Amino acid sequence: MKDRYIDRTLELCYLGYRGNEPTAEIVRLIGECEELISRNAKPRYISKEFAVDACPLDISSERLKGHLTGCGSVILFAATLGAGIDALIRRLSVTDMTRAIICDACAGAYIERYCDEVSEELAEKYSPRYLTWRYAPGYEGFDISEQKKLIEALGAVNKIGLCANESFMLMPQKSITGIIGVSDSKIEKTRRGCAFCNMKDSCAFRKEGSHCGF
Numbered sequence: 001m002k003d004r005y006i007d008r009t010l011e012l013c014y015l016g017y018r019g020n021e022p023t024a025e026i027v028r029l030i031g032e033c034e035e036l037i038s039r040n041a042k043p044r045y046i047s048k049e050f051a052v053d054a055c056p057l058d059i060s061s062e063r064l065k066g067h068l069t070g071c072g073s074v075i076l077f078a079a080t081l082g083a084g085i086d087a088l089i090r091r092l093s094v095t096d097m098t099r100a101i102i103c104d105a106c107a108g109a110y111i112e113r114y115c116d117e118v119s120e121e122l123a124e125k126y127s128p129r130y131l132t133w134r135y136a137p138g139y140e141g142f143d144i145s146e147q148k149k150l151i152e153a154l155g156a157v158n159k160i161g162l163c164a165n166e167s168f169m170l171m172p173q174k175s176i177t178g179i180i181g182v183s184d185s186k187i188e189k190t191r192r193g194c195a196f197c198n199m200k201d202s203c204a205f206r207k208e209g210s211h212c213g214f
Helices: 009-013 024-040 062-066 083-095 096-127 146-154 156-160
Strands: 044-051 071-080 175-183
Touching: 009 024, 009 062, 009 096, 024 083, 024 096, 024 175, 044 096, 044 146, 044 156, 071 096, 071 146, 071 156, 146 156, 146 175
Parallel strands: none
Antiparallel strands: 044 071, 071 175
């Protein structure tokens, strides 16, 4: 049975394929890497709701206030694929860089699809209220240093094994955190763009000066 978090289209997007098809050998390697990610991923998440005026994070920037317009509360959110994925990619980066690159893209797509499912679960849980999309520390107007406060507020270290290093990078690396606004009124959905993508630092499209349409 296919793992529902495997998304070949998104993987190819992260690997920079658009309009041109990968070779049969690359397709074979992608299939092998998908199996590796599926076997090693241990996806988990945690979330907690706070009133806007009781949020433990600094959400005072104009950009964040705009994102949370009309919201009476916020959900702090964190998800991870676990340390096994990081260990897998580290091992491959020493022995087989091609597989390491493909596994990195597969894992990036995997955590995104997992978080999409979690977002659907949260939308159902908080219905009939409406949710914004997740806005992560490091995005415009949301200082990366808020990462540690978010993790502490959720108790993520003990609950899902997620922490941040001294540079505020998430450990394990294939993890996502964010803040989600909760509103009684319907929220207009907007295109997010490269700055809000989990793969922005390694995306082949950005390296070429283009984008995937995210």
